[in-house]
Amino acid sequence: SAVISQKPSRDICQRGTSLTIQCQVDSQVTMMFWYRQQPGQSLTLIATANQGSEATYESGFVIDKFPISRPNLTFSTLTVSNMSPEDSSIYLCSAREVSNSPLHFGNGTRLTVT
Amino acid sequence: AQSVSQHNHHVILSEAASLELGCNYSYGGTVNLFWYVQYPGQHLQLLLKYFSGDPLVKGIKGFEAEFIKSKFSFNLRKPSVQWSDTAEYFCAVTPLNDYKLSFGAGTTVTVRA
Numbered sequence: 683s684a685v686i687s688q689k690p691s692r693d694i695c696q697r698g699t700s701l702t703i704q705c706q707v708d709s710q711v712t713m714m715f716w717y718r719q720q721p722g723q724s725l726t727l728i729a730t731a732n733q734g735s736e737a738t739y740e741s742g743f744v745i746d747k748f749p750i751s752r753p754n755l756t757f758s759t760l761t762v763s764n765m766s767p768e769d770s771s772i773y774l775c776s777a778r779e780v781s782n783s784p785l786h787f788g789n790g791t792r793l794t795v796t
Numbered sequence: 797a798q799s800v801s802q803h804n805h806h807v808i809l810s811e812a813a814s815l816e817l818g819c820n821y822s823y824g825g826t827v828n829l830f831w832y833v834q835y836p837g838q839h840l841q842l843l844l845k846y847f848s849g850d851p852l853v854k855g856i857k858g859f860e861a862e863f864i865k866s867k868f869s870f871n872l873r874k875p876s877v878q879w880s881d882t883a884e885y886f887c888a889v890t891p892l893n894d895y896k897l898s899f900g901a902g903t904t905v906t907v908r909a
Contacts, residue, residue, distance in 0.1 A: 686839075713895055724800075724886065725899040774840070778895065784830060785897055787840040
């Protein structure tokens, strides 16, 4: 199964700044996703990272706030822009090798915004 | 959109006790079902999955889950837990041929030695 590496693993950021999270998969995968896990809540899908084109965002998430890149089949970035304390959360990268195969997850990035 | 309900927020039990975690989903069509586990400080890992066939599926570490279509349920079980089973458990559902996974809120399981 795919091994997913995320960095940074954690960060403390000031309000108004931006943070880019990197996600590297050790094999080519068809689909990559970004999830958010807020304190005490379940995982919420932010967007699907599409290779070579704009990401597909879920309701409540917009490109200006969470720009995503996916330049190839093994790498993606998520930027959390103009951060506020409400953005404090764990951000998770995930990937799926083929359609209907299980999702694999990275270790997540624990973001605290002060 | 489908939703996933996990009945217990936090379960505390002793070693060797039996564990059952409830999961119900709301979706009328064919689904794929998953249980993920997150051990302290580690990433989410797949525990088991159901795509089709025998509704009783066995996963890693002695876990099993039973899909009951009429009840829209996919409960997770383990006959005898160990201290190392302390973790957070997430049920997840996706409609057949869809790529979007919907997760339950998670159940924290604490096993006391």
